[in-house]
Amino acid sequence: MSTVRLIGHEESFEVRYADERPSVYFYFDDENPLRRQLQGLYTKDKALEAARAFARQERKGCPSPELLCAWKVVESWKQAHNLNFLSPRMAQDLAQKIEQALLTLRP
Template identity: 85%
Template sequence: MSTIRLIGHPESFEVRYDDGRPSAYFYFDDANPLRRQLQGIYTKDKALEAARAFARQERDRRRPSPELLCAWKVVEDWKQTHNLNFLPPRIAEDLAQRIEQALLTLRP
């Protein structure tokens, strides 16, 4: 899972991902209200608030579901029980996703 960081710059706040996705920028200008109004730029406080809300939303969106966590536990237990520590991560991930989907279909 990637890390999301909030970085302050002189005229913006950057929401940066460590997995190579492009950053999101929230620009502000407290000195020129006309420019802010014409270009739809935030005040510094509003930009920080928007950047934090965006980062929080991204973090929550990427949080694994309880079903996926359960599925990973099943896969890990299965690997240990059957001495399959060499199982490639891509196959283990596929198994976990299939188990997650099965669990989600059982949800009322």
């Protein structure tokens, strides 16, 4: 079982791990619907719901090695391309696609 904490911030909810893994952020914007749509943000309620679901999933057990690898690929890609603000939804979708590709390569 993985130890995680859910922390509320002014513009996001953070799922923080007890170990060395980087936190996962769920950003929201309730003030500007156009900005929310363009940047792939959640409403505050949806961000909280997504963060809780993610934390609950993480508490159930460690993610697969493929998913951990996928998150590392996404994080290094963000840094290499100077994309400090890639929406959590986009990062999660990208990591899941990489995970599925890695799983298909498994013998």
